[in-house]
Amino acid sequence: MNAVVRDYGLVGEDSRDAFDKGLAEAEWFRPPIDAQRLRELQVRTNARAARDTLLWLGLLVGFGYLAYQSLGSWWAVPAFGAYGALYGGAGDSRWHECGHGTAFRTRWLNDVVYYVASFMLLRQPTLWRWSHVRHHTDTIVVGRDPEIMFPRPSSLRRVLGVYLPVAILPKAVWRTARHAAGRFDDDARELIPEDELPKLKWESRAYIAVLGATAAWCFVAGSVVPALYIGLPTFYGAWLMVFFGAMQHAGLREDVLDHRYNSRTVYMNPILRFLYSNMNYHVEHHIFPTVPYHALPDLHAEVKDYLAPADRSTISAYRRIFATLRRQWRDPSYDDPRPDVPDVAGSQREFVNTGHTAWAGDTHDGMIDLGPAEGLAPGTARRVDHGEATYALYRLEPEDGDAGQPDSEFVLSDGLCTHGQAHLAEGAVLDCIVECPKHNGCFDLQTGEALRYPATEPITLYDVTLRNGRLTSTLSPRVRSGEC
Numbered sequence: 001m002n003a004v005v006r007d008y009g010l011v012g013e014d015s016r017d018a019f020d021k022g023l024a025e026a027e028w029f030r031p032p033i034d035a036q037r038l039r040e041l042q043v044r045t046n047a048r049a050a051r052d053t054l055l056w057l058g059l060l061v062g063f064g065y066l067a068y069q070s071l072g073s074w075w076a077v078p079a080f081g082a083y084g085a086l087y088g089g090a091g092d093s094r095w096h097e098c099g100h101g102t103a104f105r106t107r108w109l110n111d112v113v114y115y116v117a118s119f120m121l122l123r124q125p126t127l128w129r130w131s132h133v134r135h136h137t138d139t140i141v142v143g144r145d146p147e148i149m150f151p152r153p154s155s156l157r158r159v160l161g162v163y164l165p166v167a168i169l170p171k172a173v174w175r176t177a178r179h180a181a182g183r184f185d186d187d188a189r190e191l192i193p194e195d196e197l198p199k200l201k202w203e204s205r206a207y208i209a210v211l212g213a214t215a216a217w218c219f220v221a222g223s224v225v226p227a228l229y230i231g232l233p234t235f236y237g238a239w240l241m242v243f244f245g246a247m248q249h250a251g252l253r254e255d256v257l258d259h260r261y262n263s264r265t266v267y268m269n270p271i272l273r274f275l276y277s278n279m280n281y282h283v284e285h286h287i288f289p290t291v292p293y294h295a296l297p298d299l300h301a302e303v304k305d306y307l308a309p310a311d312r313s314t315i316s317a318y319r320r321i322f323a324t325l326r327r328q329w330r331d332p333s334y335d336d337p338r339p340d341v342p343d344v345a346g347s348q349r350e351f352v353n354t355g356h357t358a359w360a361g362d363t364h365d366g367m368i369d370l371g372p373a374e375g376l377a378p379g380t381a382r383r384v385d386h387g388e389a390t391y392a393l394y395r396l397e398p399e400d401g402d403a404g405q406p407d408s409e410f411v412l413s414d415g416l417c418t419h420g421q422a423h424l425a426e427g428a429v430l431d432c433i434v435e436c437p438k439h440n441g442c443f444d445l446q447t448g449e450a451l452r453y454p455a456t457e458p459i460t461l462y463d464v465t466l467r468n469g470r471l472t473s474t475l476s477p478r479v480r481s482g483e484c
C-alpha cells in the first residue's frame with residue numbers, strides 16, 4: 001500500500017487544509033457535568049501542590065546524594081538512573097501542570113516551578129508555553145499540533161526516535177543555539193507572538209550559560225560528574241517522560257474534534273500517578289484543563305460514563321499502542337477505532353457544563369433582564385445571550401465588606417475569551433478572577449484586565465443590578481471598585 005505522506009509541519013499544506021476542513025481553532029466535545037461539582041473540582045490549594053513538589057525535590061536530592069556517595073561503584077548506576085528519571089521524567093508532568101497554572105493556588109509559585117522544570121527538560125519556557133497552547137487548541141490535528149509524537153506513516157526508525165530520546169540531543173542543542181543567536185525557526189515564529197520572541201532568545205542564552213558553566217566545571221574538575229547532575233539527566237532520564245507521554249495520544253485518531261477519540265486514559269498505581277501527576281487521566285485533562293491534577297481521579301468518576309473505558313493498566317495500553325503502530329506502519333490511515341466511546345446524544349459541542357444558559361429577556365426602563373439571581377451559586381457563572389451577543393454572568397464569593405450590597409457579588413462580562421472562542425461562563429471562577437476553560441488564560445473581574453497568557457487583551461465588564469431577586473443591566477461598560 002502506498003503511504004499517504006502528510007505534512008506535520010506548522011506552515012505546510014496540511015496546516016492550510018485544517019482551516020478549510022474546520023479543524024483549526026474549532027469547538028470540541030465536552031460532556032455534561034454539574035456546575036457546582038465542577039466548581040469543587042477546580043479548587044486549587046498551595047498545600048497539596050507544595051507537598052507533592054517538596055516530595056519530588058526531596059527524592060531528587062536524596063537520589064542525587066546516594067549517587068554521589070556511590071561514585072566509583074556499580075551502585076551509582078541505579079542511583080543516577082532514579083535521579084535522571086525524577087529530573088528528565090517526572091519533571092515533565094510538573095512542567096506541564098505548572099504551565100497550565102493549575103498546580104498551586106498562588107500564580108508565581110506555578111511560574112517558579114514551570115521555569116525550573118523547563119530548564120530540566122531543556123525546553124525554552126516561552127516556546128513551549130505557546131506550543132502547548134496550540135496542542136490544546138488543535139489536539140492531534142495534522143499541520144496544527146506541534147506535539148504529535150508519532151507522525152504517520154509509522155516506522156521502526158520513528159518509533160525508536162521517540163523511545164531513545166538521546167537521539168534528539170543534537171537537534172535540541174542546535175535549536176537552542178540558533179534561538180540564542182536570534183535565529184528563530186518557522187515553528188517558533190508560527191507559535192509565538194512577535195513581541196515575545198526576544199524572551200525566547202534570552203531564555204536560550206540563559207540555558208547556554210548554565211550548561212556552559214557546567215561544562216567548564218567538568219573541564220576544571222576533570223570529571224563528567226557535574227554534567228551527570230545538570231544537563232545530561234534531561235537525556236538519560238527522559239525515558240520516563242516518553243514512557244508516560246507516548247501513552248497520551250499514540251495511535252489514536254487524527255483530525256477529530258473529540259478528545260475521547262484522540263486521547264487515552266490509563267489506570268495506574270499510586271506511585272506511577274505521583275510520578276506522572278495524574279496525567280494518566282488524559283482525556284479528562286484535555287476536556288477540562290481548569291481542573292488541577294490532584295482532582296482528576298474525582299473528575300474521572302464524574303464523567304467516565306461519557307468516555308471510552310480506560311485502559312486497565314500501562315501494559316494493556318502499550319499492547320494496544322504497539323499493535324496500532326504496527327498496523328499504521330503498513331496502513332497510515334488506520335486508527336485505533338475506539339468503538340467503545342459512548343454515543344452520547346447531541347455529543348457535538350454544546351455549552352452544557354454550566355447547565356445555566358439563559359436568554360436575556362425583556363427590557364424595562366432601559367434595563368435588560370438577565371434572569372433570576374437564584375440558582376447562580378457563589379463561585380459559578382452563567383451564560384447569558386442577548387440578541388447576537390453573548391455574555392458571562394458571575395457570582396463571586398461574598399466578601400466581608402459586601403454585606404448590605406448583594407449586587408456587588410455579581411459581575412457581567414463579554415462572553416468570549418479575547419484569546420479564542422471559548423466561553424468564559426464555562427471557566428473557573430477563582431476569587432475575583434475567571435480562568436478560561438480552553439487554555440487557562442485569566443481575567444480580573446474587577447477591571448477586565450488579562451492577567452495570564454495566552455490571553456493578553458482585556459474583556460469588557462458591564463453594570464449589574466439586583467432588583468427584586470432578578471439581575472438587570474444596561475450593558476454599560478464599567479470598572480468595578482475594589483481590588484482583586
Ligand code: FES
Nearest residue numbers: 417419420436441
Ligand atoms: S481561548 Fe485561549 S485563553 Fe481563552
